[in-house]
Amino acid sequence: MVQKFKFCLWLVDLLTVKPLTLIDIQHKWVNSTLNDRQEELPERTFSRYRRDIESLLNVDIQCDKRNGNIYFIANKEELQSNRLLEWLRMCYRLTNLSKDIKKKTVVVLDPAPPAAEHLEPILDAIERHQSMQLVYKSHYKDPQDISFFPVFVRLCHQRWYVIGLQLETMKERVLAFERISSMNNGDPRPDLKQIALKRINPADYFIHNYGVLKEHKSEFIKIRVTWPQNAYIKDVPLHHSQRVIQETEDYSDFELFISPTFDFIQSLLTHRETLTVLSPQTFKEEMIDVLKNMLANYQ
Structure with a gap:
């Protein structure tokens, strides 16, 4: 085999x-x-x-x-x-x-995603339509005992996440593997399968998101990237919706249909002064506020 x-x-x-x-x-x-x-x-x-x-x-x-x-x-x-x-x-x-x-000395890898040992029991629970009992530690709250129905997992930016329904509230949640301190697979819950899949479709759940955050509605965002960084963004797009709408020798203008989440803003900032948000005006002003607050930390 x-x-x-x-x-x-x-x-x-x-x-x-x-x-x-x-x-x-x-x-x-x-x-x-x-x-x-x-x-x-x-x-x-x-x-x-x-x-x-x-x-x-x-x-x-x-x-x-x-x-x-x-x-x-x-x-x-x-x-x-x-x-x-x-x-x-x-x-x-x-x-x-x-x-x-x-060849081992010439292949240098980044660290593997943490808490990958959770992957097998979570996938097993998904396959068997089982609920799970988790102890989850957020950075903002004390550890919580959670009853959870997992729907799918995602590897994003070198971290594993499980997406599903928290049964106490029947709300959708995205849980990071490394914050799960313990877990046990519960009883099969085939009754929850259709309920969960009506609300959580793995194929397009994050289709308009940069990562795993779902804080805002999606919108068309235009950015300008100067040379030579524009060439790198063409090679490795920020998002699958990215397309070139204008190009000169000095810069490229791109349009994306994406949710302007915290992690998307982080990604834009990694390009430093080579990237400028053109529209919408509300998002442009939000970026200006972020940059002002960053500058204030150095004054």
């Missing part, structure tokens, strides 16, 4: 670069570092794994018989929005690199 899953990720990674014939794939697999025993890949096994890739990873690998029987990924555009698959592929690459001890 492990070998099959490794092959599936390996093949997706391989065909993402360019289409290949079965002979090419077989040759590369025999010489792959993942294939410890250098086992050959029979055509029947390849066909079975190809079907597994479609069912497990939702990757459609087809054969172009008119062009030399080359295999290619038919839904390549969809893969770009499949974040889970991208993470799996990245983990596969790191696992592959870690086998070569010489």
Whole structure:
């Protein structure tokens, strides 16, 4: 099972670069570092794994018989929005690199997200539609005993969060993993599943947010970024809604449809004097107030 899953990720990674014939794939697999025993890949096994890739990873690998029987990924555009698959592929690459001890010193990683040990029991509760009993410590309150129905988890800015309903109030909450001091899975609550999913849709719950804060309504925000920082923001957009609306040699104007939350303001400030908010006026004035308060701390 492990070998099959490794092959599936390996093949997706391989065909993402360019289409290949079965002979090419077989040759590369025999010489792959993942294939410890250098086992050959029979055509029947390849066909079975190809079907597994479609069912497990939702990757459609087809054969172009008119062009030399080359295999290619038919839904390549969809893969770009499949974040889970991208993470799996990245983990596969790191696992592959870690086998070569010489490469460990040239791959430098940021610290892993804290409290990742909570991930498995929370995902188990989501899968079984169970409530959870948590002790949650906020920075603003004393520790709380919470009855919680988890709906989905999110990894955001190197922190894990679980999103769901607090059963005492039936309100939506976003809880950071590292603030959970203890947890126990409770009884199955299938009655809450439909109630929760009507209010919390994982696919678009944060669609108009920068991170995990949901404080304000979304609005169109225009910013100006001077050269050369504008080139970096094009390469790594601040938000998926970002688009260029005007461009000169000296700057680029961008428009985003996003909620102007605290963490979004933090992100804008990281670009220092190269970024200016153009509109709306209310948000521009809020940024001016933030900058005035920051300046006052240095006077």
